[in-house]
Amino acid sequence: MTTISLNIDGKTIKAEEGTTVLKAAQKAGINIPTLCHDDRLEPYGACRFCMVEVEKNSRKKLVASCCYPAENGLVVRTKTENIDKIRKLLAELLLSISPSGAHVDIAKQYGVVESRFKQTESPESPCSLCGLCVRYCAEVKNKHAVCFVGRGVDRTIALVPGLSDTCSSCRECFNVCDAGKIVYLVDMIQEISCPPLKSSFKSSD
């Protein structure tokens, strides 16, 4: 494993080749906010809170640090005007979905207390679609009992029919959930026999 050297916020950091910018920064004690990242899981790149500016050969671009491979000679800035704009607005978007979670602190840091956006989800089961429950169940537990359904603005999570009885005894995904949706889904199955998987999925028998 070769060691490479990159510059993050003015500090020269040494890291192993193949590591991500996020990992390199975390190791050096530089804080980059994340929402969908978990060290036990493969990088996902969906929340975009971890975006940083990287510069190579005088070309700058904004990338997700959890996925971007650290390179020798890379110059990284974790806070710029554009990055602030992004984090502030994304936190505000999430506030309209869920009143609790990591985004609340981020919003406060930028002075956002109330969201300008209208409420979108039902307040009892908010979901930021960070995917942590789905990925945890697949990658760590290898049970694949939670899945994504739908696409675009209709995308949501659901319990896979037939597997949900293992969920009530496991409940490990509760620990990774910030907004509360998976707790709601798993608890609900104690009351109804067929888990809610969008009215479009009907049993054929």
Place this chain on the structure above:
Amino acid sequence: MTKFSQPNDLEQYRQTLQKQRDTKKTCISICSGTGCHAYASEKVVSAFEDQLKKQNLTNMVDMKRTGCHGFCEKGPIVVIHPHNYCYVKVKPEDVTEIITQTIQQGKPVNRLLYEDPELGKKIVLETDIPFYKNQTRLIFGNNRKIDPKSIDDYIALDGYKALVKTLTKMTPQQVLDEVKKANLRGRGGGGFPTGRKWETTKNASAEPKYVIVNCDEGDPGAYMDRSLMEGNPHSVLEGLIIGAYAIGAHEGFIYVRQEYPLAVENTEHAIKQAEEYGLIGKNILGSGFDFTIKVHRGAGAFVSGESSALMSAIEGRVGEPRPKYIHTAVSGLWNKPTCLNNVETWANVPFIINNGAQWFASMGTPNSTGTKIFSLVGNVNNTGLVEVPMGVTLREIIYDIGGGIPNGKRLKAVQTGGPSGGCIPEKYLDLPVDFDELYNIGSMMGSGGMIVMDEDTCMVDIARYFVNFLSQESCGKCLPCREGLRQMNRILNDITAGKAFEEDLELLEELSEVVQMSALCALGQSAPNPVLSTIKYFRDEYEAHLRGECPSKVCKALINYKIDPAKCKGCGLCTKNCPAEAISGEKKGVHHIDSERCIKCGNCLEVCKFDAVLKTTGKQIPISKR
């Protein structure tokens, strides 16, 4: 049919074919692309088959179902060779006359000829029709001469000559250099230099390498790739094999969207035929080069046309894009180097090899060489597929070829680049069309969809339409695209409903900026383009909506239907056609629309023969529930 085991066999076969084919023999070519198919061209084909049989002419006359001719507004199209007479809007009932007049007597049937509205006269020869005359149909022209199910048709027109030249006279590096020199840029939307993409794939160290044809063509209003794939599949196959040879790939995929069943059928048929002739498979023409092709169907997702999403779909996974910090040319399908190009890009390759890079680069503009096929649709007279050299102006395309705007309406804007592109206002009609010019003006070339919009189009409604489209087609994985588009959709709905304020417009601009910067893939990053370009050029329309007015009288919440008492004759036709029972009036008396019951469907305006129904705007009238 034995395989051609060496290039000479193919050349000899070609010469035999060319000698056999009597160019003086009458040939009826009937356009059978999906568009004309929808016009029931098959019935015309059957009528010809029947009549030719009845008159014992089947052996004397050839009949061909060809690929799309491009002049879709006038279909079904029938061209009689060698006379070159072009008949438009042909019906089965017309067939007898065509046979008697043209086939037997060599005279044109005047009433079936195209009539030029400007000159006011009929045009006899296909090549004189302005729609065709003003084009440079390099890639698309052969569609009219080829039966897509016949590989012999393609070979007789010098098909696969470039492949022979490649395998016998050129090294992979030489092929690559030629394509680089030609400065061919991707025709799928990005406009990335094709030669550079090939080179990156070629130089990547991992093996095996793959090549892909992207026929997902998700942009609504664009159907060039479909017509090429359906109408002349071998031209794409030939380009693909040459590219694979240059790159060092031995397996290729053609990703065709599921909504194009005829393209899937004709492509699979073409691959089978090429395999039979030894042009695909092991040791092609004795060169030692192996190459196989598989067809993979899409399943109905616009986002799957994005290159990394497309590769995910081929791997059998969900078609979600991934961040391309490592290019797919280095790590694509199954993490191996993969070169993905659009259908039209691959179809350009045989021409570059046959005629040389210099010839190719002499067409178009210095940074956008060659030609481009556009689908000219919307509020335009001559809807169809148009091929022109890069650098031709919008005015020439829309007016000289497109025949201008129907019903005497004024042009308002041209939308290019699909949902990732922008709207170009009328004042830029003399803009030369090429990659960089379109980009600089706030739009982009995209795959070639060119949607003409007249004065009755509401630009805010268009922005809302695109954002709505993208919010459903987005994969939904990343936060800015999914939630950003959700909120942009809401704001635009509010604006078109007359419920928005100035702050909402500012919020819309702020959202657009952040989504552009932070979205995971090109769909999200370019999603705000339609909004930003319409705000840039048509801000006055947005502001009118904030005041409760829709200047183009499209947005339901801001318009009102009224009957002009001066013109109403009391015929009652509007009442009969009103689904909401909102119109009342005595026979022969002035009728009246109850605005509380009116659902703004527009039926009354459509059926009124006296132009007595008007749309007004300016006062916010709530839409009543159904």
Place this chain on the structure above:
Amino acid sequence: MAKEKTKSHFVGVRLTEEQKKALYTLQKTSDLSKTDILLRGLEILSEYYALGLDQPPLSIELKKLEEEAIQHLKALKKIKRREESVKQMIQELREVDEIIDEYGGEKNALIQILLKIQEKNHWLPKPALLWVSERLSIPMSQILHIATFYKSFSLEPRGEHLVRVCLGTACHVRNGPKILEAAEQYLGINSGETTSDMKFTLESVNCLGCCALGPVMMIDNEYHGKLTPSQVPNILSSYRVGELSMTEEQQKLAPIAQRPTPKQQR
């Protein structure tokens, strides 16, 4: 028969026409004489009363047995219907097997396999998906994500006629949305839904590639172009004409729950 010491008495019986007919029928079927039949009847009735079968506990028992017999018969009929649906399911799964084998059971071909299943059945039945998951060793979670991600797939049965209204940009500027509204109005459903009689499923599509015909509506494989909203009801109703009951072919396409039982079939 030896003459018994018991004294015999003559008893005359007055019968109605119906009773006479019944006696006559019994005579024919049993080959017994009229007298023997009546005497046998007397014997049986005496036994009945001697056994106490007329008394409540036993008669209640008899009634219970009768009801149980009816329940058993119902259960047997249900099992028989279940057996038929299981047989049907096995046949459908065999067809799924054939499709999977066509693609060599490769994981990469998942989407192609699902497309073929969708085309055959007009939807993706749950047993088929479970079987694909089993054979290709792909978790159900991924299959469900794919089935709900792509528009070609439907997790519930589609109507007999698929009505697709094009909302591509070119059709949009030629009034496409009004065509969709007219179709929604006439069918009484929203886009994406199926009518309750399972006749029509209405969807919007983003570009059918026939922009010259815009605005376009496609019903099954037929294109209807250059439409105005007022033409829509007539076109749709023409697909209803002449259809009074489900044909055999249509029944095959309906989900098992909705297939008519023998009683419902005309």
